[in-house]
Amino acid sequence: MNMPHPEPTHNDDPEGIYRDDRRLDHAEGASRPLRSQPEKQPRGAKARGNRPIDQAEAAARFMAAPRHAKMHDERLWDLRQKRDREMHGILEWEELRALASAIKEHTLTHLDEYLEQFEANARANGIHVHWARDAAEHNRIVHGILADHGAKSLIKSKSMLTEECRFRDYMASVGIEVIETDLGERIQQLDHEDPSHIVVPAVHKTRTDVAEVFAKTIGTDPGNSDVHYLAESEREANRPLILAADAGMTGGNFVVAETGGFVVCTNEGNADLSANVPKLHIASIGIEKIIPRLEHLAVFVRLLSRSALGSPITQYTSHFRGPRAGGEMHVVLVDNGRSERLGMAEFWTSLKCIRCGACMNTCPVYRRSGGLSYGATYSGPIGLIIDPTFNARKYSSLPFASTLNGSCTNVCPVKINIHEQIYAWRRELVKQHEVPFAKKAAMKAAGELLSRPAAYRAAVGAAEGALAHLPRFVVYNALNAWGKHRENPHPVEQTFHDWYQANRGGNDE
Ligand code: SF4
Numbered sequence: 214m215n216m217p218h219p220e221p222t223h224n225d226d227p228e229g230i231y232r233d234d235r236r237l238d239h240a241e242g243a244s245r246p247l248r249s250q251p252e253k254q255p256r257g258a259k260a261r262g263n264r265p266i267d268q269a270e271a272a273a274r275f276m277a278a279p280r281h282a283k284m285h286d287e288r289l290w291d292l293r294q295k296r297d298r299e300m301h302g303i304l305e306w307e308e309l310r311a312l313a314s315a316i317k318e319h320t321l322t323h324l325d326e327y328l329e330q331f332e333a334n335a336r337a338n339g340i341h342v343h344w345a346r347d348a349a350e351h352n353r354i355v356h357g358i359l360a361d362h363g364a365k366s367l368i369k370s371k372s373m374l375t376e377e378c379r380f381r382d383y384m385a386s387v388g389i390e391v392i393e394t395d396l397g398e399r400i401q402q403l404d405h406e407d408p409s410h411i412v413v414p415a416v417h418k419t420r421t422d423v424a425e426v427f428a429k430t431i432g433t434d435p436g437n438s439d440v441h442y443l444a445e446s447e448r449e450a451n452r453p454l455i456l457a458a459d460a461g462m463t464g465g466n467f468v469v470a471e472t473g474g475f476v477v478c479t480n481e482g483n484a485d486l487s488a489n490v491p492k493l494h495i496a497s498i499g500i501e502k503i504i505p506r507l508e509h510l511a512v513f514v515r516l517l518s519r520s521a522l523g524s525p526i527t528q529y530t531s532h533f534r535g536p537r538a539g540g541e542m543h544v545v546l547v548d549n550g551r552s553e554r555l556g557m558a559e560f561w562t563s564l565k566c567i568r569c570g571a572c573m574n575t576c577p578v579y580r581r582s583g584g585l586s587y588g589a590t591y592s593g594p595i596g597l598i599i600d601p602t603f604n605a606r607k608y609s610s611l612p613f614a615s616t617l618n619g620s621c622t623n624v625c626p627v628k629i630n631i632h633e634q635i636y637a638w639r640r641e642l643v644k645q646h647e648v649p650f651a652k653k654a655a656m657k658a659a660g661e662l663l664s665r666p667a668a669y670r671a672a673v674g675a676a677e678g679a680l681a682h683l684p685r686f687v688v689y690n691a692l693n694a695w696g697k698h699r700e701n702p703h704p705v706e707q708t709f710h711d712w713y714q715a716n717r718g719g720n721d722e
Pocket of ligand 1: 520565566567568569570571572573595621624625626627628629631
């Protein structure tokens with residue numbers, strides 16, 4: 214199917230959306246025509262210390278900006294469709310997924326051995342290897358390396374790990390300038406916003422949003438939102454900073470124990486600039502990124518870009534095995550909660566993640582609410598299962614931002630049982646008393662109803678009657694958030710239970 218929004222339109226009102234000749238009043242309907250003026254970019258969730266993030270509130274603000282919400286949904290669904298096309302071009306796709314999953318599970322269950330093997334081989338290659346227990350230690354180690362070299366500016370390529378470590382904030386506090394080299398990440402840096410997606414950091418922004426940011430920060434024409442003009446202007450502004458930088462930083466998509474090297478995949482070649490322009494290269498890499506042998510790399514490289522962007526391979530797959538002549542290379546291996554997660558019986562397989570973003574692109578909640586609504590480093594389905602491992606209270610609302618439809622699990626190239634882990638987190642949060650009283654009470658009432666067939670059937674009958682006769686304002690009013698984005702189902706003439714009784718006469722007690 215090519216259309217992301219398959220609702221039929223009505224000839225009388227091309228902007229309206231109709232079903233069975235009834236105009237739909239939900240968010241994508243035409244009750245609020247799109248405005249011709251540029252729409253203000255909705256901002257992300259408000260973080261208040263350790264208090265739970267209100268994802269639903271931020272998502273509601275995102276959906277209240279229909280141009281952004283529609284553009285976001287369509288862009289990501291387009292990536293999902295491209296991914297499907299690539300997947301269908303590889304007959305052994307499911308075997309590749311199974312193999313990738315098995316390699317990751319094997320590696321994670323022998324993590325200590327492979328990390329030690331990597332360290333020994335990397336040192337033999339002339340790489341300095343450091344170990345960081347947490348974000349603070351990571352930041353201190355990198356600062357120490359930069360201070361030893363008198364470095365005052367650092368160019369870096371996109372890395373979710375450094376977002377986890379709030380690395381740029383730390384560097385600002387010690388007076389070192391950090392310049393992002395990935396275009397999307399640079400846009401987010403200039404706008405003082407976190408990335409909203411792990412692969413396409415500024416996917417929630419329209420061209421006019423980017424034009425506004427660049428006009429304020431690098432002096433472009435605020436009325437010109439041509440993408441070529443914007444990209445070229447940013448390149449012109451950033452290139453001198455890159456050429457003058459004292460040090461470069463990359464992440465690492467895969468670390469190979471057998472060779473002591475690591476691999477960085479990008480589409481802009483910016484990691485190669487970060488690694489090769491200055492003489493000092495620092496790579497910050499999570500310990501779960503390790504794979505045993507070089508031959509395993511092919512499995513992941515075939516899966517990564519197809520799953521992420523629906524392209525057969527990333528434009529640049531750069532291998533680093535040691536410092537360049539006259540240069541210096543450091544690898545900082547970061548734990549930051551990963552060892553603890555490895556010990557969590559229900560959640561350890563989340564460490565298999567290769568950060569492709571496919572689960573985000575397919576998720577109906579993520580596509581409609583925007584990554585910044587999660588108020589966390591990792592958003593979308595993968596965020597729902599990782600974020601609570603960092604702080605169960607702060608991210609306690611996130612596992613509820615899912616329909617549990619399982620699409621995330623189906624597309625995951627390393628076969629993480631994402632939707633099952635989301636469900637497991639809900640149980641865990643109830644156990645830890647991190648679920649609001651109203652939600653707990655509603656779930657208890659639903660449980661009671663569903664466990665009593667007679668009461669359930671009576672409730673279904675009453676609901677069917679209500680659906681047929683309730684005035685619309687009862688559902689669609691300012692007080693009922695449910696009605697803002699949903700259309701009531703039509704009452705059916707016969708429920709499945711009635712049909713079953715009439716045709717099979719079964720006893721379903
Ligand atoms: S959980 Fe799976 S689909 Fe989601 S980002 Fe990680 S590897 Fe990709």
